[in-house]
Structure formats: structure tokens, C-alpha cells
Amino acid sequence: MSSTSTDFKLVYGNGETFREEKNFSGNKPTESNRKMIFRRFLKHKPAVIGSAVFIILVLVAVLAPFIAPFDPTMITPDFEAAPNAVNWLGTDEVGRDVFSRLLYGSRVSLFVGVSSVVVYTMIGTTLGLIAGYFGGKIDSVIMRITEIFQSFPSFMVILVLVSIIGPGVGTITLILGFLNWPELCRIVRGNVLSIKNSEYIQAAISIGYSTPHILFREILPNVLSSIFVNATFGVASAILTESSLSFLGMGIQPPTSSWGNILSQAQSLTVLSTQPWLWIPAGIMILLAVLSINFIGDGLRDAFDGTIN
Amino acid sequence: MKKYLVKRFLVGMIVLLLITFLSFLIINFSPGDPATLYVSSDATEAQLEQTRENLGLNKPLLIRYGHWLKNFIQGDLGISFATRQPVSNMLLERVGPTFLLMGTSLIVAYLIAIPLGVYSAVKQKSWVDYLITGTSFLGVSIPNFFLGLIFIYVFAVQLEWFPTGGMHDLGSEGGFLERVHHLILPVLVIATTISANMIRYVRSSMIEIFGENYLRTAKAKGLKPQNIIFRHGVRNALIPIITIVGTDIPKLIGGAIVTEQIFQWPGLGALTISSIQARDYNVLMAITLLSAIAVLFANMLTDVFYAAADPRIRLNEN
Numbered sequence: 001m002s003s004t005s006t007d008f009k010l011v012y013g014n015g016e017t018f019r020e021e022k023n024f025s026g027n028k029p030t031e032s033n034r035k036m037i038f039r040r041f042l043k044h045k046p047a048v049i050g051s052a053v054f055i056i057l058v059l060v061a062v063l064a065p066f067i068a069p070f071d072p073t074m075i076t077p078d079f080e081a082a083p084n085a086v087n088w089l090g091t092d093e094v095g096r097d098v099f100s101r102l103l104y105g106s107r108v109s110l111f112v113g114v115s116s117v118v119v120y121t122m123i124g125t126t127l128g129l130i131a132g133y134f135g136g137k138i139d140s141v142i143m144r145i146t147e148i149f150q151s152f153p154s155f156m157v158i159l160v161l162v163s164i165i166g167p168g169v170g171t172i173t174l175i176l177g178f179l180n181w182p183e184l185c186r187i188v189r190g191n192v193l194s195i196k197n198s199e200y201i202q203a204a205i206s207i208g209y210s211t212p213h214i215l216f217r218e219i220l221p222n223v224l225s226s227i228f229v230n231a232t233f234g235v236a237s238a239i240l241t242e243s244s245l246s247f248l249g250m251g252i253q254p255p256t257s258s259w260g261n262i263l264s265q266a267q268s269l270t271v272l273s274t275q276p277w278l279w280i281p282a283g284i285m286i287l288l289a290v291l292s293i294n295f296i297g298d299g300l301r302d303a304f305d306g307t308i309n
Numbered sequence: 310m311k312k313y314l315v316k317r318f319l320v321g322m323i324v325l326l327l328i329t330f331l332s333f334l335i336i337n338f339s340p341g342d343p344a345t346l347y348v349s350s351d352a353t354e355a356q357l358e359q360t361r362e363n364l365g366l367n368k369p370l371l372i373r374y375g376h377w378l379k380n381f382i383q384g385d386l387g388i389s390f391a392t393r394q395p396v397s398n399m400l401l402e403r404v405g406p407t408f409l410l411m412g413t414s415l416i417v418a419y420l421i422a423i424p425l426g427v428y429s430a431v432k433q434k435s436w437v438d439y440l441i442t443g444t445s446f447l448g449v450s451i452p453n454f455f456l457g458l459i460f461i462y463v464f465a466v467q468l469e470w471f472p473t474g475g476m477h478d479l480g481s482e483g484g485f486l487e488r489v490h491h492l493i494l495p496v497l498v499i500a501t502t503i504s505a506n507m508i509r510y511v512r513s514s515m516i517e518i519f520g521e522n523y524l525r526t527a528k529a530k531g532l533k534p535q536n537i538i539f540r541h542g543v544r545n546a547l548i549p550i551i552t553i554v555g556t557d558i559p560k561l562i563g564g565a566i567v568t569e570q571i572f573q574w575p576g577l578g579a580l581t582i583s584s585i586q587a588r589d590y591n592v593l594m595a596i597t598l599l600s601a602i603a604v605l606f607a608n609m610l611t612d613v614f615y616a617a618a619d620p621r622i623r624l625n626e627n
Contacts (some may be wrong), residue, residue: 046446147324148331150556151605155563156581156597163585163593164339240452244567247454248582260325266458267571269473273466283455298446 040303047299050292057289061106061232070097072104073255083277092265101257102281108258109289112173113239121184121231122249129215129223133196139189146182154179155241162250172251176238184230191223194226225304232297236290243286259286313616321609325602329381332598333374339590386595391587399580406476407576408577411565413492414499415554422504423550426511427543433516439506448505453564457498457571464494474573495572500563500569503557510553514546521545548618558607562600 010130041047055190060067069088076095083090088099133141161175195201196219209254245251246260247267254261259282344360345352352360361367368376380387386396396446429441465473471494477487519542527537562578569578577596584592 023382144320144324144327147608148327150559151324151328151601151608152597153559153562153600153604155559155566159581159585160335160568160590160593160597164335164587164590191493219415240450243452244454244563247452248567248570260452263455263458264590269466272458272462276462279458283452283458286455287447287451290452291446294446 009067024265029232037303041299044299044302046295047302050295050299053288053292054296057106057285057292058110060103061110064103064107068097068100068103070100072096072100072215072257078303080275082275090275092262092278093271096255096257098281101262102259102285105259105262105282106285106289108169108252108256109239109242109260112169112176112242112252112258112294113235113289113293116173116176116180117231117234119174120179120181121227122235123178123221124181124184125223125227128185129149129179129192129219129294131185131218132189132192133211133215135193142185143189144295146185146266149179149182155244158241158245159248159250164247167245167250167253169252169256169296172242172245176241180234180238184227184234184284187230188223192219195219195222227300229297230303232293236293236297239286239293240293259283314613317609325605328601328605329378329598330374332601333377336590336594337370337373339594340588361501369537381598387591389584389589389592391462391584391589393593397590400577400594400595400599403575403577403580406574407565407569407578410492410495410499410574410576414496414503414540414565415561417496417500418503418507421500422507422511423503423543423547426508427515427538427546429508430515430519431538442512445505445508448501449509451502453498453502454567454571456501457495457568460494460498461571474571476575477486495568495574498568498571499561502564503561506557506560507550507553510550511546514549518542518546548615551618552615554607554611556608558604559600562604576621609617 039090069086074096074098076091078087079091079093079095081087081091081095086096087099092101108192115211122160127142127146131139157179158175162171165171165175201218204214209218212291224259242251242258243260247264249261249264252258252261260283263279263286271278323389323621344357344366346361348356366373384397386400388394389396389399392399425441425445432438460475464470472491474491476491524537524541527541532541565576566578566581568574569576570582574580577600581593584590584596
């Protein structure tokens with residue numbers, strides 16, 4: 001069991017953050033190392049509170065059918081009701097229970113957030129590893145592709161693609177997944193560049209390990225911390241994007257509820273000014289989800305950085 | 310430096326060409342038959358076929374791309390499916406308000422972010438620092454449409470300090486003050502989101518520079534603290550911050566779309582939304598392509614500026 005004695009330095013250039021590392025231990029974090037990361041994470045109070053809030057949100061999403069008082073798509077004649085003992089947050093323009101829709105909305109928002117990040121993490125990590133490790137022409141082709149992807153204002157492209165392909169949970173997840181990988185790709189590439197010449201990689205090559213083995217078993221474990229941090233912030237930003245799309249009517253379509261499409265009723269000035277209970281709770285849910293995930297990401301970053309000093 | 314500039318420019322041009330090709334492909338595969346734009350609505354299939362032939366729509370993809378690119382360079386962006394007007398005229402009308410909104414927001418964002426970020430870094434781990442970083446977390450996490458709705462609800466509906474939307478009062482041509490009055494809320498929404506992100510960059514950039522040897526030297530020489538912070542610290546910290554502008558412009562455009570929609574600001578963002586609702590793909594792609602070009606040039610400018618400001622960058626390139 002080797003211990004890591006590393007020297008990390010944060011470098012901000014071209015908007016990307018990468019690390020320069022010296023003296024690698026060739027293995028993934030040892031057990032004690034993991035415990036240390038976990039301990040540092042627990043010391044980061046906002047991250048702990050964020051984790052608690054996030055766990056509650058996940059429980060709400062999973063248990064929505066059991067805790068929601070009504071069917072979220074059930075249309076009743078009692079529309080635009082103010083909050084009362086039966087409908088805690090009132091009803092919307094077609095008489096659906098807003099509180100139930102809010103609980104069910106967490107399912108869609110969290111699902112889109114997490115699964116789109118899973119998609120783009122796989123793409124970005126693979127391309128970043130390949131670009132960084134092989135260098136040369138392969139690297140410059142991949143880097144030009146990233147540059148093209150990053151030149152398009154992503155929100156605009158997402159809007160255009162959704163309007164061509166048609167909105168829906170699956171479409172939006174895939175579109176977000178296929179468009180958002182470039183940043184992670186650059187981070188992974190930067191990380192690989194800084195470690196590919198280290199001694200343990202040279203050793204792995206000279207032993208005769210296969211290239212995939214070197215890429216995924218030797219290099220990847222040392223890049224994982226950056227990937228985790230980026231993916232966590234990615235979930236937060238995917239939830240924001242999904243809610244903006246749904247708010248504009250280009251995302252999740254009613255009767256399926258998402259926090260964003262609950263808020264879209266507030267585009268009417270009458271709803272905005274006379275029925276604040278229809279839109280404020282959904283906005284607060286988005287804020288809570290995104291804030292808690294951002295805090296977790298911040299805590300993770302500090303915890304991983306902390307293991308280095 | 311010259312070699313670096315030439316190289317950067319050439320790479321930029323290649324990327325630009327690929328961007329136009331990608332845009333063309335997307336328009337090409339979007340639903341809607343451009344030929345219908347050039348004939349009356351009761352045209353027969355034979356007339357349509359004739360029009361396609363005349364417009365060259367039956368030619369191979371690459372030839373059509375060449376034709377489209379030539380028109381694009383000459384400023385002809387096609388005809389709108391919805392209004393049947395030239396797309397370029399529609400865009401020209403909307404560019405001004407969007408530039409006004411985005412430019413003002415960017416300036417306001419800097420005016421907020423730089424002093425707060427520097428102060429936060431200087432007073433690291435004080436309660437002011439925690440307040441500033443905490444608020445910036447909140448600003449990054451709040452959806453800008455929710456922030457916009459809250460602002461309208463509080464400042465326009467309840468307090469009636471500002472109008473709920475538009476660029477000037479109904480039936481009025483709009484003087485300077487009237488325009489500023491309408492500009493304040495949407496600018497605050499966009500500037501909050503951008504500066505929240507920027508504060509964190511300024512702060513970490515400053516903190517990193519405080520650890521540099523030249524700052525230790527400056528301290529050891531016995532310079533005044535404000536001299537150390539401003540002449541040696543802030544000036545160097547600002548270099549990496551400039552590059553954030555390049556990466557922030559795509560976000561700025563995304564934020565402007567939503568904000569313009571909420572505040573009924575008559576710019577490109579609102580046009581985007583109405584084009585999507587009308588399935589007006591020609592207009593949509595023109596806006597997307599132009600914003601991609603704007604982003605590309607902003608990135609090139611920041612790279613060049615970065616290289617000019619920091620010799621280490623251009624020396625590494627060679």
C-alpha cells in the first residue's frame with residue numbers, strides 16, 4: 001500500500017481547471033485515503049447539509065406515489081383553487097393538485113439531471129482519455145470537435161434540436177447528454193497530459209500492459225476525482241437546463257409534471273401576480289435541488305483537494 | 310506573437326467552416342419544404358417540383374451547401390417560413406435591443422463581481438467572505454427565469470417601481486430615461502447570474518496570486534497593502550478572468566433568451582422563442598449560426614488578448 005504524496009496546483013487557463021501532479025502512486029485511492037476523503041467531506045458543513053437535502057429529495061421522488069395525496073394528472077372541476085386543507089398548494093388551471101404535481105415533478109427533474117450526466121460523462125471521459133493519451137493528430141481532431149461544440153451556445157442548440165426532434169423526457173436526456181461532454185473532455189485530457197509521462201505509466205507500458213488497460217485501469221483511477229466533481233456540478237446544471245426548457249414549453253410536456261412546467265403558468269401576468277402559490281413552491285424546489293447539489297460538488301472538490309496537501 | 314496569431318486565426322476559420330456545415334445539415338434535416346416559400350399556397354405538385362428545380366433543391370448536398378454558403382457570405386440568410394420576409398431584415402431589427410441588454414448586463418456583472426471577489430479574497434474566511442461566497446452560490450443555483458419572475462412580482466407588481474416588461478411604455482417612442490427604467494430589471498437578472506459565477510473565479514484567482522513569490526517579495530519590500538493588492542494582485546488576477554468572458558458568452562446568450570422572453574424584450578432571444586413556436590427553422594438556424602460565430606470570435610479575441618498579456622502562453626505554443 002503506497003501513500004500518495006502529491007503536489008497539486010490549480011491552474012486557470014482558457015477557462016478550464018486542471019491539475020499538475022507530481023509523484024503518483026499508481027493505484028486507486030487506498031482504503032485509508034478514501035476514509036480521509038470522506039472525513040474531509042463531513043467537515044464541509046454546506047456539503048453535509050446539501051447531502052441531507054438531496055437525500056430527502058431523492059426519497060420524495062422515489063416515494064412520490066405513496067406520499068402524494070392525489071394523482072398528479074387527475075383533472076378536477078375545482079380549478080385555480082387557493083391553498084386549502086385538501087389541496088395544500090391549491091390547484092392549477094385544469095384542477096390538478098399542485099402539491100402532488102410538485103412531488104412527482106422531482107422524479108422527472110432528478111432523472112433527467114442524473115441520467116444526462118451519466119451519458120455525457122461516458123462520452124467526455126473516453127474522448128478525453130484518448131485525446132490526452134495519444135496526442136498528435138487524434139488529439140487535435142478531438143480538440144477541434146470540442147471547440148465546435150463549445151462555440152454553439154448550448155441552450156440555443158438544445159432549443160433548436162428539441163423543436164426538430166420533439167420534446168420528451170428521453171429526448172431531452174439524450175440531447176443534454178450528447179451536447180454537454182466537451183468541458184469534461186478537456187478536463188480529463190488536461191489531467192491525462194499531466195500524468196501520462198509519470199514513471200508508473202512508463203512502467204506499465206514497459207511491462208506490456210494493453211493500451212485499454214493502461215487507459216482505464218491505470219490512468220482513469222487518477223482522474224476520477226476530477227470527473228466526480230465535474231459530474232456533480234453537471235447534474236445541477238442539467239436540472240437548471242431542463243427546468244428552463246420546460247418553463248419555455250419546450251421540455252417536459254403536461255400532463256407529466258416537472259418543476260419547470262409548473263412554473264411556466266407564471267408567464268401569465270395574472271397567475272404571476274394573483275396566484276403566487278402556483279409558481280413560488282416549484283421555483284424553491286429547483287433552487288433547493290440545484291443548491292444542494294452545488295454544495296455537494298464544492299464539498300467533494302475540497303475533500304479531494306484536501307487529500308493532496 | 311505573429312506566428313501565434315496566424316495559427317489561431319487559421320484554426321478559427323476551419324472551425325467556422327465546420328460550424329456553417331453543421332448548421333446547414335441541421336436546417337437540411339429539419340421539417341418544412343423551402344420550395345413552398347416561393348409559390349402561392351394553392352400551387353400544384355408540378356409547380357413545386359419546378360420551383361425545387363429552379364432553386365437547385367434537387368442537387369446533391371455538397372453543391373447545395375456551397376450555394377447556401379455563398380448566399381450566407383453575401384448576407385442572404387434565406388426567407389422566413391413564418392413571415393415570408395428576408396431573415397436578415399428580421400435579425401437586423403432585433404440585434405440592437407439584444408446587444409443593449411447583454412452589453413449592459415456584462416458591464417454591470419463586472420462592476421459587481423470584481424470588487425466583491427477581490428474583497429472576499431482579501432478578507433478570506435471572515436464573515437463577509439462567507440456572506441459573499443454564500444450569496445454567489447445562491448446566485449449560481451437560482452434558475453434565471455425564477456429570479457426574473459420574483460423580480461417582476463416584487464418590484465413591478467407589488468412595489469410598482471419598474472414596468473413588468475417591454476422596452477418602452479405603450480404608445481410611446483421612448484426617451485433615454487424611459488429605456489433605462491425598462492432595462493434595470495432584466496439587466497439585474499442576467500448580471501446576477503453571471504457575476505455570481507465570476508465572483509468565485511475572481512476570488513480563487515486572487516487567492517492563488519497571494520501565494521505567488523512576487524507578492525511575497527512585494528510584502529517583504531514593505532509596500533503598502535493597497536499597493537500590493539491593486540498594483541500587483543488585481544492586475545495579475547484579472548488576466549485569467551478575461552478568458553471567462555469568452556466561456557461566459559454562450560451562457561449569456563442562453564440567459565438572454567429566457568430573460569427576454571420573461572420581460573418581453575424585443576431582441577433575438579424573444580425572436581428565437583417565437584420562431585420555435587412557429588417552427589421557423591430558417592430564422593432559428595440563422596440566429597444559432599450568428600451566435601456561434603460571435604462566440605468563436607469572442608474566444609479568439611480572448612485567446613489573443615491572453616497571449617498578449619501573458620508571455621508564458623505564447624512561448625509555450627512554439
